Amino acid sequence: MASTKKDPVIVVLQLTGGNDYLNTVIPYNDPHYRDNRPAVGVAEDRILKINDNLGFHPEMAPMQRLYDQGKVAIINGVGYANSPRSHFRSMDIWHTCEPDKLGTEGWLGRVTKDLDPNKENVVTTVSFGPSLPRALALPGVPVACVDDLDTFGMLPTISETEQRNKILDRFTRLYSPTIGSGFVMDYLGQTGLDSLKAADILKVAPGKYSSTVEYPDTPLARKLRGIAQVHMADLGTRILYCDHGSFDSHSNQVGMHDKLWHDVSSAVESFFDDLRENNAGENVIMLLFSEFGRRVHDNGSGTDHGAAGAAFVIGEGVKGGEYGEYPSTNIEDLEQGDLVPNTDFRSVYTTIAENWMGLDANPLVGGTFEKPSFV
Amino acid sequence: MAKQDIALMAHLMRRAGFGATREELEALVEKGYEQTVEELLNTEAQPALDRYELVRYHPWTWKPGTLPGMGSVEWLWFMVNTKRPLEEKMTLFWHHLFATGVSKVDHYDEITMMVAEFREKGMGSYKDLLMSMAQNPAMIYWLDNCENHAHAVNENWGRELLELFSMGVGNYTEVDVREVSRAFTGWTIEPKLPRGPIGRHDWHFTYQEDDHDHGEKTFLGETGNFDGKDVIDIICAHPATASFIARHLYNFFVADEAQVPAWAVTPPQDQDAIDTLADALVESNYDIRSTLRVLFNSEFFKNARFARLKSPAEVVVGTLKLVGGFEFPAPGIGEMSRQPNYMGQDLLNPPSVEGWHTGTEWINSGSLMRRINFTADMVGDTGRPGVKSMIDHLKADNSISPGAFVDSCLELMGPLEVNKETRQELVDHAQINGDLNWGNESETSSERVSEMLQLIVSLRDYQYA
Numbered sequence: 001m002a003s004t005k006k007d008p009v010i011v012v013l014q015l016t017g018g019n020d021y022l023n024t025v026i027p028y029n030d031p032h033y034r035d036n037r038p039a040v041g042v043a044e045d046r047i048l049k050i051n052d053n054l055g056f057h058p059e060m061a062p063m064q065r066l067y068d069q070g071k072v073a074i075i076n077g078v079g080y081a082n083s084p085r086s087h088f089r090s091m092d093i094w095h096t097c098e099p100d101k102l103g104t105e106g107w108l109g110r111v112t113k114d115l116d117p118n119k120e121n122v123v124t125t126v127s128f129g130p131s132l133p134r135a136l137a138l139p140g141v142p143v144a145c146v147d148d149l150d151t152f153g154m155l156p157t158i159s160e161t162e163q164r165n166k167i168l169d170r171f172t173r174l175y176s177p178t179i180g181s182g183f184v185m186d187y188l189g190q191t192g193l194d195s196l197k198a199a200d201i202l203k204v205a206p207g208k209y210s211s212t213v214e215y216p217d218t219p220l221a222r223k224l225r226g227i228a229q230v231h232m233a234d235l236g237t238r239i240l241y242c243d244h245g246s247f248d249s250h251s252n253q254v255g256m257h258d259k260l261w262h263d264v265s266s267a268v269e270s271f272f273d274d275l276r277e278n279n280a281g282e283n284v285i286m287l288l289f290s291e292f293g294r295r296v297h298d299n300g301s302g303t304d305h306g307a308a309g310a311a312f313v314i315g316e317g318v319k320g321g322e323y324g325e326y327p328s329t330n331i332e333d334l335e336q337g338d339l340v341p342n343t344d345f346r347s348v349y350t351t352i353a354e355n356w357m358g359l360d361a362n363p364l365v366g367g368t369f370e371k372p373s374f375v
Numbered sequence: 376m377a378k379q380d381i382a383l384m385a386h387l388m389r390r391a392g393f394g395a396t397r398e399e400l401e402a403l404v405e406k407g408y409e410q411t412v413e414e415l416l417n418t419e420a421q422p423a424l425d426r427y428e429l430v431r432y433h434p435w436t437w438k439p440g441t442l443p444g445m446g447s448v449e450w451l452w453f454m455v456n457t458k459r460p461l462e463e464k465m466t467l468f469w470h471h472l473f474a475t476g477v478s479k480v481d482h483y484d485e486i487t488m489m490v491a492e493f494r495e496k497g498m499g500s501y502k503d504l505l506m507s508m509a510q511n512p513a514m515i516y517w518l519d520n521c522e523n524h525a526h527a528v529n530e531n532w533g534r535e536l537l538e539l540f541s542m543g544v545g546n547y548t549e550v551d552v553r554e555v556s557r558a559f560t561g562w563t564i565e566p567k568l569p570r571g572p573i574g575r576h577d578w579h580f581t582y583q584e585d586d587h588d589h590g591e592k593t594f595l596g597e598t599g600n601f602d603g604k605d606v607i608d609i610i611c612a613h614p615a616t617a618s619f620i621a622r623h624l625y626n627f628f629v630a631d632e633a634q635v636p637a638w639a640v641t642p643p644q645d646q647d648a649i650d651t652l653a654d655a656l657v658e659s660n661y662d663i664r665s666t667l668r669v670l671f672n673s674e675f676f677k678n679a680r681f682a683r684l685k686s687p688a689e690v691v692v693g694t695l696k697l698v699g700g701f702e703f704p705a706p707g708i709g710e711m712s713r714q715p716n717y718m719g720q721d722l723l724n725p726p727s728v729e730g731w732h733t734g735t736e737w738i739n740s741g742s743l744m745r746r747i748n749f750t751a752d753m754v755g756d757t758g759r760p761g762v763k764s765m766i767d768h769l770k771a772d773n774s775i776s777p778g779a780f781v782d783s784c785l786e787l788m789g790p791l792e793v794n795k796e797t798r799q800e801l802v803d804h805a806q807i808n809g810d811l812n813w814g815n816e817s818e819t820s821s822e823r824v825s826e827m828l829q830l831i832v833s834l835r836d837y838q839y840a
Contacts, residue, residue, distance in 0.1 A: 154744055
C-alpha cells in the first residue's frame with residue numbers, strides 16, 4: 001500500500017471470565033483494600049506502583065514498562081448500570097452495546113460494515129480462535145476466523161491442481177445465493193465463499209513475515225503473533241480480535257491471577273516489540289477489556305462476580321495515563337458488595353470509533369457518550 | 376421400500392444416534408418407526424461396550440490424566456461403536472448442559488467419570504441426575520463448591536445451578552443465589568491434595584457438617600433450614616425448570632433455538648412443543664426416557680428434518696460411521712478424537728460453564744473449512760469400507776447417466792435432500808465425464824464416485840442434521 005498515512009487498526013484482546021480489577025490496578029493506599037482482601041490481597045512490597053495511589057499487579061512488569069513510556073491508558077470504573085453478574089449476559093452487553101435488551105449485532109460487526117460497506121475485503125476483520133465472538137457478528141458482514149494461519153485453506157489434500165480448481169470452482173457455484181433459501185442457508189453460503197477468498201488472501205501472511213522478536217510459548221502469544229503477521233502483510237485488515245482466559249477466579253485466585261497476567265503482559269509486550277521492530281506500530285491500538293470486575297470482599301480463596309472493572313488501551317498513538325476515577329471502596333458506596341461503574345463501556349468504544357477510526361460513533365454504540373481523550 | 380419411510384428413519388437415527396448406513400436403515404424400516412423408537416429407548420436390551428476392550432489395545436486411554444488432547448479418545452470410541460446410540464446421544468446432551476471442562480479441572484479422569492455417570496443415569500430421572508451433579512467431584516471443583524464454606528460463601532455453583540442447570544435467568548433473585556449457595560456449604564471433595572506430575576488422587580464427595588451453614592434460608596419464597604437436597608426439591612417443583620429442560624431437549628433433538636442466554640427474552644419458536652415436553656417431564660416426575668418417547672413420536676419432531684445444524688461431534692462421529700473402518704480399537708484414534716475440537720467443539724473442555732453455542736454459531740469461516748476438509752478427506756478415500764460399499768451399490772448398473780449417478784449418491788449419503796439448483800450443479804459436474812461406466816473404466820469411475828461424494832459433503836445441505 002502506497003499511502004503515506006496508514007489506516008488505523010484496532011486489536012481487541014478480550015479477558016474472558018471477569019478480571020479482578022482490584023488486584024489488577026491496585027489502590028494500595030486505600031485501607032479498604034487490605035480490609036477486603038485478607039486472602040487474595042497482594043503484598044504491598046510486590047505491587048508495581050505507578051503513582052501515589054495505584055499500582056499494577058506484580059506480574060504486570062511488561063505493562064508497567066509500556067505505561068512508563070506513556071503508551072498505556074487505564075480506564076477506571078468501566079461497566080454499566082445493573083450489572084447482571086452473569087458471564088454470558090455481561091459479555092453480550094459488551095459485545096452488542098445493548099444493556100437493556102437482547103442484542104444480536106456486534107458493535108465491531110457494525111464498525112466492519114462502516115469500514116467496508118461494499119464488502120470489498122473479506123479480511124477487513126480477522127478473529128483468531130475457534131469461535132466467532134458476538135462482537136464481530138453481523139448478518140452479511142464477513143469475518144475471517146483463523147485458528148492457525150499455516151493450515152488455513154479449503155480442500156488442501158486434493159493435490160492435483162487442475163482437479164482442485166475444478167472442484168473449488170464448482171464449490172463457488174454451489175455456495176452462491178439461491179433465491180428464497182433462508183437465513184441459515186444464506187449464512188452458510190456466504191461463510192463458505194468468504195472463507196475461500198480469505199484463505200487465498202491470508203496464505204501470504206506467514207511468508208511475508210520476518211522478525212527477531214521471540215514470543216513466549218503460550219496460546220495467547222501465538223494468537224498475537226498471528227495477528228502481527230496479518231497486520232504486517234498489508235492486507236487491509238483493520239480489526240483483529242482474540243481472547244484469553246479464564247479469569248473467573250472464584251478460588252485459588254492468587255496463583256491463577258499471577259499466571260494469567262504473566263501470560264497477558266509478556267505476550268502484549270512481545271507484540272508491541274514486534275510491531276516496533278517492523279515499523280508497523282504507529283497505526284495500531286489494542287483494547288483490553290473483561291465482562292465485569294469481581295466482588296470487593298474476597299471469599300476466602302477467590303472473588304465472586306462483581307460489577308465495575310478496568311479497560312486498557314495500548315499503543316504508540318495512545319495518550320497514556322489514568323482516565324476516570326477509581327470507584328469508591330467505602331462500604332456505603334458499594335452496590336451488593338461491588339464497585340459501582342462510573343464510566344460507561346460505550347464511552348471507551350466512542351473514543352475508539354471517533355478519535356481513532358474516524359467514524360461516527362453514535363449508530364455504532366447506540367447513543368452518545370462521553371469521550372475520554374486517550375487517543 | 377417407500378422413500379419417505381427411509382427419509383424419516385434416517386432423520387430419527389441422525390437425531391437419536393449418529394446416523395445409520397443404508398443397510399441399517401432398510402432393516403429398521405422393516406421393523407417400523409414406533410418399534411425402532413422403543414428399541415432406541417430400551418437401551419439396556421443391547422449389550423454395553425466393554426471399555427477394557429479399548430484399554431487392552433490402547434492402555435493410555437485409561438485414566439489419561441493430564442495428557443493433552445487424549446481425554447476424549449474413550450468417549451469417541453463409545454460414540455462410534457455403541458449398540459445403544461440414544462444412550463450415547465443423551466450423554467452428549469448432558470455434557471452440553473452440565474458443561475464441565477478440563478481447562479480448570481486440569482485432569483481428564485474426573486470429567487470422564489462424569490461422562491460415565493451421564494451414560495449410566497442420563498436416560499433416567501433428571502432430578503436424580505441433578506442431585507448426582509451436586510455431588511460430582513469434577514463439578515464441585517469446576518464450580519468451586521469445595522470453596523463454599525459456612526463462613527465464606529462462594530456463589531459459583533449456586534448461581535450456575537439456577538442460571539444454567541435448571542431454571543434459567545429471570546426466575547430468581549440475587550438473594551436466591553446467595554441462599555442457594557449457603558444451602559450447599561460443606562458439600563465438598565476429598566482428598567484436597569495438589570495434583571502430581573502425572574495424575575491426581577481420585578476425588579470423592581464428602582459432606583462436612585461443621586462447614587455447613589445450618590441457619591435459616593429463604594429460597595423462592597420458602598423458608599427453612601435447607602440443605603442442597605431441599606433446594607433441588609424446590610427447584611424441580613418450579614415450572615420454570617421443566618420448561619428450561621424441555622427447551623434444551625428441543626434445541627438438541629428437534630430444531631435450533633436461540634442461544635441459551637437469550638431464552639429469558641426470546642420466546643421459543645414452537646411453544647406448544649415446549650409445553651408438551653415440559654408436561655411430559657412433570658407427569659413422569661422428570662423421567663427422561665418417557666419424555667423422549669413423547670418427543671420422538673411427536674409430529675413436531677417428525678416434521679423437523681434438517682431443521683438444525685450438526686454439532687462437530689455429530690459431524691465427526693457421523694462421518695466415521697458412514698465411511699467405516701474406525702471400529703476401534705484401531706490406530707489413529709487419538710487424531711480422530713481431536714477432530715471435533717478443530718471444528719470448535721473440544722469435548723471434555725467446553726469454552727465455559729455455559730457450554731457451546733449451537734446452530735449457526737457452530738459455523739464461521741474457519742470451522743466450516745475444517746468440517747469440509749475433514750469429511751472430504753474421509754469420503755475421498757475409496758479404500759474405506761463404507762465408501763467401497765457405496766461404490767458397489769452404484770456398480771449394480773453397468774452404465775449410469777449423470778442424473779442417476781447424482782441421485783444415487785445423494786440417496787446413499789443420507790438420503791440428503793437438496794434443492795433443484797444444487798442438484799443441477801452436481802449433474803453438470805458429473806456431465807463433464809459423461810455416463811458412469813464400470814468394466815474396464817472401473818478405477819476411474821470409483822474415483823469419480825469419491826469425487827462426487829466429496830462435493831456432496833462440501834454442500835451446505837450436508838451441514839444439517
